[in-house]
Amino acid sequence: MSVAASSLAGMTNAHDVVAAYWAAAEARDWTAFGALLADDVVYRGPQTREQVRGREAYLRFNVEGFRYDWHIAVQRIVGEGRHAASWIEFDGQEGTQPGLCFFELGDDGQIARITDFWPDPYELPASRAHLVERY
Amino acid sequence: MSVAASSLAGMTNAHDVVAAYWAAAEARDWTAFGALLADDVVYRGPQTREQVRGREAYLRFNVEGFRYDWHIAVQRIVGEGRHAASWIEFDGQEGTQPGLCFFELGDDGQIARITDFWPDPYELPASRAHLVERY
Numbered sequence: 258m259s260v261a262a263s264s265l266a267g268m269t270n271a272h273d274v275v276a277a278y279w280a281a282a283e284a285r286d287w288t289a290f291g292a293l294l295a296d297d298v299v300y301r302g303p304q305t306r307e308q309v310r311g312r313e314a315y316l317r318f319n320v321e322g323f324r325y326d327w328h329i330a331v332q333r334i335v336g337e338g339r340h341a342a343s344w345i346e347f348d349g350q351e352g353t354q355p356g357l358c359f360f361e362l363g364d365d366g367q368i369a370r371i372t373d374f375w376p377d378p379y380e381l382p383a384s385r386a387h388l389v390e391r392y
Numbered sequence: 393m394s395v396a397a398s399s400l401a402g403m404t405n406a407h408d409v410v411a412a413y414w415a416a417a418e419a420r421d422w423t424a425f426g427a428l429l430a431d432d433v434v435y436r437g438p439q440t441r442e443q444v445r446g447r448e449a450y451l452r453f454n455v456e457g458f459r460y461d462w463h464i465a466v467q468r469i470v471g472e473g474r475h476a477a478s479w480i481e482f483d484g485q486e487g488t489q490p491g492l493c494f495f496e497l498g499d500d501g502q503i504a505r506i507t508d509f510w511p512d513p514y515e516l517p518a519s520r521a522h523l524v525e526r527y
Binding site for chain 1: 407436437438439440441442443444445449452453456457458459468470471472475476477479490492494507509510511512513514515516519520523524525526527
């Protein structure tokens with residue numbers, strides 16, 4: 258068992274792993290964060306078609322890619338088997354934005370794949386305006 | 393037990409309910425779709441701040457709000473307790489777009505709350521361009 262995998266001891270499901278992932282990110286505890294990741298983790302952002310491969314590159318992406326004060330508030334985590342999804346609110350330099358993430362865990366419980374979505378506000382289409390209310 | 397609730401017999405978890413929800417939508421089986429919804433279901437789209445309350449209004453929203461040929465391909469469903477999340481690809485009049493949905497079920501297993509996100513493509517920020525590859 259690797260050092261990284263051993264630190265996952267006691268985490269019995271994908272929900273717990275993803276809760277620890279967001280807690281480590283918010284704490285800037287990159288050691289704990291890295292320990293949750295598979296060596297060959299693959300991160301994808303489909304909206305930009307950006308991809309990061311491997312724990313070291315993904316750590317650097319997180320540490321160096323967002324050089325401003327940011328905070329995460331977890332709204333929801335759903336875990337089932339090796340899969341999980343999270344809905345966070347990300348408070349950064351452009352205000353607060355929802356972030357939706359889908360995770361896949363590998364055999365050893367480490368995070369092997371992350372697919373990340375950042376929806377922006379848009380105008381309500383006129384075609385359904387009569388069918389909704391605003392909040 | 394209501395007629396709607398009785399048709400949920402055999403669905404033991406949120407994953408199955410959400411799988412049935414998307415299957416009914418794709419089949420335009422609005423009777424089956426409606427049977428999965430709580431009377432007082434609340435739908436929210438945070439990006440437009442649109443909201444629809446109640447089964448009848450939400451059925452009308454789905455039937456009348458998207459008057460073009462569309463198809464759904466489910467990529468992932470994750471269910472845990474009364475919560476579920478789905479990632480679909482929606483093929484509509486503007487091409488294919490990911491849709492992320494978070495669901496809450498009520499006591500009787502019907503869908504009580506839906507929060508729906510539609511992320512659009514955006515430009516990769518220069519600040520992290522050196523930290524990623526494109527796919």
